[in-house]
Amino acid sequence: MIDIRNVSLSHGGTRVLDDISLTVPKGGVTALVGPNGAGKSSLLSLIARLQPLQDGQITVDGLPVGKTPSRQLAKTLAVLRQDPAIGSRLRVGELVALGRFPHHRGRPGPEDRRIVAETLDEFDLATLADKFVETLSGGQRQRVLVAMTFCQGTDYVLLDEPLNNLDMYHARQLMRYVRRVADEKTRTIVIIVHEINYAAAYADHIVAMKSGRLEAHGPTAEVLGPAMLKQVFGYEMSVLKGQSPLVAHY
Ligand SMILES: Nc1ncnc2c1ncn2[C@@H]1O[C@H](COP(=O)(O)OP(=O)(O)OP(=O)(O)O)[C@@H](O)[C@H]1O
Numbered sequence: 158m159i160d161i162r163n164v165s166l167s168h169g170g171t172r173v174l175d176d177i178s179l180t181v182p183k184g185g186v187t188a189l190v191g192p193n194g195a196g197k198s199s200l201l202s203l204i205a206r207l208q209p210l211q212d213g214q215i216t217v218d219g220l221p222v223g224k225t226p227s228r229q230l231a232k233t234l235a236v237l238r239q240d241p242a243i244g245s246r247l248r249v250g251e252l253v254a255l256g257r258f259p260h261h262r263g264r265p266g267p268e269d270r271r272i273v274a275e276t277l278d279e280f281d282l283a284t285l286a287d288k289f290v291e292t293l294s295g296g297q298r299q300r301v302l303v304a305m306t307f308c309q310g311t312d313y314v315l316l317d318e319p320l321n322n323l324d325m326y327h328a329r330q331l332m333r334y335v336r337r338v339a340d341e342k343t344r345t346i347v348i349i350v351h352e353i354n355y356a357a358a359y360a361d362h363i364v365a366m367k368s369g370r371l372e373a374h375g376p377t378a379e380v381l382g383p384a385m386l387k388q389v390f391g392y393e394m395s396v397l398k399g400q401s402p403l404v405a406h407y
Contacts, residue, residue: 158183159204159313159345164213166199166369173199175369176213181347181362183218186339188356188377189349191366191389197349198239200366201315204347205236217313231259235309237302239317243290249301250286253277256308273308279334280304281327295322303331307338314338316348320355328352332359353394357381358401365389378402 159181166174174196181187189197202208204215206222215222217234225233235256243252253276257269265273277283280300290298299322306314316335320328336359338344350356356363356377363380365373366389373385381402386394394406 158218159347160214160216161200161204162214164200164203164210164215166196166203166208166211173369174203177371178213179364179371179374181345181364183345184339184343185345185361186335186359187345187347187362187364188360189347189364189366190351190353190356191372192391194368195366195389196369197366198317199369201236201317201347201349202238205234205238205315206230207236207238228259231309231311233311234313234315235306235311236315237306237317237319239321241302243298243302247290248286249282249288249290249293250277252290252301253282253286253304253308256305257310259309272310276304276308279307281330296324296327299323300327300331307334312344314344314346316346318349318351320350320352328355335359353381353386353404353406357396357404 161177161179164174164177177200191197203210204222210223220230220233222230254265254273257265257273261269277286280303282300282304285297290301303319319331323331332355335346335348339346360377363374363377365385372389373380381396383394383396394404397403397405
């Protein structure tokens, strides 16, 4: 599980996260939702130690993120950030393979190569493997980055808006993959999504944030209702009950 205790964060005197305490259960998919500027990426970046903790504590699978050696953390947790810098002269296959680096430290073995090949197939990237990443479309590049993140093979995967630039087919494929990985490999996936219906259809748990504060969290069916949606997003939406709830907000 990911345990977040009394976490606050400020930038230049402005409070960005305000005393967040929350447990993300081990296993399954947790969707982090909320309007622009709510603090979702900030929270994710603290969990992944992309920026230092100012106040509070976070543990991932019992490891305090502030004190755990980088190599150990990289074998436990992988993160896709929103705008990662990519070395422009890398080919698709090479970039995806970089995900294995914490395991082999520059000497990939047959198991690493097998996982890379499998991941390239899974993300529809095998035919692009020899292309330079800089020559790809935005959606293709996004798929490469998501593939690299999963290639790391960690129990915890944090994805900041992985559906950016993806067409409908690939967005759905990615969410199905996330669901399958969580179910079959008992991984814990935390995903920031703006399309609330993807959260409704694929997440087990919802964490809703607004203005740096935690507004609601819990099982999707319990949390995802008109009252929470109005409180967090500021307008009326209807929630249609079905196999998974469907939020009508257009
Ligand atoms: N490095 C920084 N310096 C100053 N302010 C920052 C910094 N990083 C984030 N912020 C501010 O913190 C607030 C929360 O930003 P954050 O990116 O965490 O929100 P978010 O919920 O992920 O938003 P979005 O949906 O737009 O990606 C915003 O007001 C943002 O301007």
